[in-house]
Structures are given as structure tokens and as C-alpha cells.
Amino acid sequence: xxxxxxxxxxxxxxxxxxxxxxxxxxxxxxxxxxxxxxxxxxxxxxxxxxxxxxxxxxxxxxxxxxxxxxxxxxxxxxxxxxxxxxxxxxxxxxxxxxxxxxxxxxxxxxxxxxxxxxxxxxxxxxxxxxxxxxxxxxxxxxxxxxxxxxxxxxxxxxxxxxxxxxxxxxxxxxxxxxxxxxxxxxxxxxxxxxxxxxxxxxxxxxxxxxxxxxxxxxxxxxxxxxxxxxxxxxxxxxxxxxxxxxxxxxxxxxxxxxxxxxxxxxxxxxxxxxxxxxxxxxxxxxxxxxxxxxxxxxxxxxxxxxxxxxxxxxxxxxxxxxxxxxxxxxxxxxxxxxxxxxxxxxxxxxxxxxxxxxxxxxxxxxxxxxxxxxxxxxxxxxxxxxxxxxxxxxxxxxxxxxxxxxxxxxxxxx
Numbered sequence: 001x002x003x004x005x006x007x008x009x010x011x012x013x014x015x016x017x018x019x020x021x022x023x024x025x026x027x028x029x030x031x032x033x034x035x036x037x038x039x040x041x042x043x044x045x046x047x048x049x050x051x052x053x054x055x056x057x058x059x060x061x062x063x064x065x066x067x068x069x070x071x072x073x074x075x076x077x078x079x080x081x082x083x084x085x086x087x088x089x090x091x092x093x094x095x096x097x098x099x100x101x102x103x104x105x106x107x108x109x110x111x112x113x114x115x116x117x118x119x120x121x122x123x124x125x126x127x128x129x130x131x132x133x134x135x136x137x138x139x140x141x142x143x144x145x146x147x148x149x150x151x152x153x154x155x156x157x158x159x160x161x162x163x164x165x166x167x168x169x170x171x172x173x174x175x176x177x178x179x180x181x182x183x184x185x186x187x188x189x190x191x192x193x194x195x196x197x198x199x200x201x202x203x204x205x206x207x208x209x210x211x212x213x214x215x216x217x218x219x220x221x222x223x224x225x226x227x228x229x230x231x232x233x234x235x236x237x238x239x240x241x242x243x244x245x246x247x248x249x250x251x252x253x254x255x256x257x258x259x260x261x262x263x264x265x266x267x268x269x270x271x272x273x274x275x276x277x278x279x280x281x282x283x284x285x286x287x288x289x290x291x292x293x294x295x296x297x298x299x300x301x302x303x304x305x306x307x308x309x310x311x312x313x314x315x316x317x318x319x320x321x322x323x324x325x326x327x328x329x330x331x332x333x334x335x336x337x338x339x340x341x342x343x344x345x346x347x348x349x350x351x352x353x354x355x356x357x358x359x360x361x362x363x364x365x366x367x368x369x370x371x372x373x374x375x376x377x378x379x380x381x382x383x384x385x386x387x388x389x390x391x392x393x394x395x396x397x398x399x400x401x402x403x404x405x406x407x408x409x410x411x412x413x414x
Contacts, residue, residue: 202354
């Protein structure tokens with residue numbers, strides 16, 4: 001073993017030859033010139049020594065033994081793929097084959113991805129409380145950790161800033177919006193923790209939930225069930241964080257027949273707390289979507305049951321029609337898409353809608369109207385979108401009153 005090699009490896013890890021708590025090898029005393037560097041390399045898993053607990057530093061290594069050290073240093077990130085040691089021992093590294101691949105996989109057990117979204121919403125119309133303009137910046141970081149070949153842990157850190165005079169100084173809010181485990185138990189896929197809930201194609205609910213979900217595929221059919229609590233709508237440190245509802249249970253049954261998807265859902269929600277609906281709510285949906293790849297046509301019927309909406313002489317059912325052509329893909333610059341929806345939803349059929357329009361401006365009678373939009377991948381991982389909503393009340397004091405919204409955004413993914 002060369003003295004320069006020990007120090008070179010230790011420096012690659014950013015470590016000086018300082019004292020360590022334990023002696024890693026019986027033949028490397030604490031007073032040895034190599035003690036600090038060897039201890040660090042052993043702690044990092046780059047050098048293992050021999051089965052008898054010795055390091056044998058005076059013994060000349062074979063090229064294969066040195067290649068093993070280089071492979072481990074490469075997997076741990078101590079050296080890069082362009083390092084001279086990698087090219088020097090290229091043949092030996094190639095002969096290691098699976099062992100090197102496994103080391104590289106273990107070094108990449110946690111992946112970090114994310115996106116940044118700049119958006120603007122401008123609402124006009126007849127409803128004074130709905131009018132307004134807001135520009136917001138949202139940053140999300142996703143951490144995916146491999147528990148084993150079958151299970152993963154996923155979390156999401158989110159930061160929100162708004163530029164409408166409330167936190168322009170940078171007094172924004174950052175917190176964990178997702179934290180869950182996902183994996184398989186036999187043929188059943190399980191997701192448990194805080195993750196996104198998406199019911200009725202987003203026409204019912206689209207935000208966080210603390211829940212456990214199980215789903216299984218049976219050929220072209222699938223069956224799923226979810227139990228949990230609808231989580232608070234966390235937005236900003238200066239805003240009130242309240243849940244849209246309490247505990248819930250969901251069941252989904254669907255399947256594919258060629259290009260046609262058929263799906264039915266049941267959702268029972270306790271203690272709904274929105275401006276247009278209170279108390280327990282039950283929603284049934286039945287939908288069909290025909291998707292050719294470029295062209296998509298869908299329709300969904302929704303039926304709700306809520307005592308508060310009934311007491312207000314509100315509407316408890318509705319439908320949504322969807323039309324889409326192609327769509328922007330972040331990975332493909334120049335790709336684009338057009339889409340539109342028509343809504344006719346009673347107040348008992350939605351809790352936290354996925355749309356960017358002012359659906360929450362209406363009462364128990366609900367709303368109807370349309371949305372048209374388009375998106376374009378300006379460059380790889382840079383997608384711009386624009387949507388226009390024209391919604392109006394279905395009855396009561398807000399009958400025929402409009403809320404018109406122009407929504408635009410730019411999303412950069414990495």
C-alpha cells in the first residue's frame with residue numbers, strides 16, 4: 001500500500017487524517033500515519049480489510065483489489081466517472097460486472113426531483129367576492145427513497161410565495177405536503193401516509209389526504225379502496241389552515257375495453273366544511289372516457305346526498321364533459337395540446353375541485369359553465385399553460401351570475 005494512495009482516497013472524501021473514535025483494524029495503531037485516513041475509508045465502506053480484522057497495509061494490492069476500491073469510491077461519490085482511476089482500471093471494473101452495478105444502485109437510493117410554477121389568476125364577473133388578481137410562485141422538491149426493491153418512501157417539500165401584498169418580503173411558508181410509503185403486498189399495491197387524493201377525475205376532490213389506499217389489477221379491470229382523513233389545505237403561514245372535511249371512505253371499480261375506460265366511484269365523507277356545503281356527504285360517480293392517444297372524449301355523472309344542501313333547496317347532482325387533443329409533454333419541446341370541459345355540478349357533488357376557476361364562489365345550488373385551455377412545451381422541461389373559465393350560478397341569489405377567470409402558468413421541472 002502506498003502512503004500517497006491512502007491520503008488521496010481520504011482527500012477525495014473531503015477528510016483529513018484526524019483522530020477517530022474506534023480503531024478499525026488491529027494492525028493500524030492509533031499512532032500510525034495512516035490511521036485517520038484508513039479509518040475514514042473503512043467507515044465510508046470503501047476499504048474492508050481482511051476477515052481476520054487486519055488491514056495488511058504493507059502488502060502489495062492486486063489490480064483486482066484496487067479496482068474493487070475504485071468501484072466503491074465511485075459508487076459512494078468519492079470520485080467521478082471521469083476520474084483517472086476509473087479509466088486506469090476500466091477492464092477490471094468491467095469484469096466486476098454486477099457487483100459494480102449494485103454498488104452504483106445503492107449509492108443512488110435517494111432521488112431528488114422537483115418543479116417550479118409561476119402562476120397568475122385573474123377573476124372578473126358579477127360576484128364581488130370572487131373578483132381579484134393574484135400571482136404566486138410555488139416550488140416543490142420530491143424525495144424518493146428506496147426501502148427495498150418493492151417499497152419506496154416519498155416526500156414532498158413545498159414553498160409558496162405570493163406577490164399580492166401579503167408576503168412579498170419573503171415571509172413565505174415551507175412545509176412537507178407529502179410523506180408516504182408505497183409498495184406491493186403480493187398483487188395488492190399499498191400507499192399509506194400523507195399523499196394526494198384525486199376523486200371523480202378531480203371534479204370532487206383534489207388535494208392532500210392522510211390515508212391508506214389499496215388497489216389491485218385483475219387483467220383489464222381494477223379495484224381500489226381508500227380510508228382516511230381529508231387533510232388541511234396548507235397554503236401560507238399567514239393563512240388559516242382548515243380541513244375541507246374529516247374522515248372518509250372511497251371505493252373505485254373500473255376497467256378498460258380497448259380504448260374505452262369505464263369507472264364508478266363511491267365516496268362517503270364526514271363533516272364537510274365548505275362555504276356551500278356542511279355535514280356528511282355521499283357522492284356516487286359513473287364515467288366513461290374514450291382515448292385514442294391524440295384525442296380524448298369523456299363524460300361523468302355525479303350524484304350527491306347532503307342534508308345541508310337539501311335544506312337550502314340546492315342541487316345534488318350534475319355532470320362534466322371533457323374534450324382534449326394531444327397535450328404538451330415536458331420531455332418534448334414543441335409539443336402542445338388543447339382541451340376543454342363543460343360543467344353542470346350541484347353543490348353536493350364537489351368538495352375541493354381540481355379546476356383553477358372560481359367554483360367556490362357559488363352556493364348550494366352549484367354552478368355550470370365551461371373551460372377552454374391549451375399548453376405548449378416552450379423548451380424541454382418548460383411548459384406554459386393558459387385556461388379560461390366562464391362559470392355561473394345555477395339558482396338562488398347567484399342564479400345566472402358569472403365568475404370569469406383567466407389562469408396562466410409556467411412550470412419548470414428538474
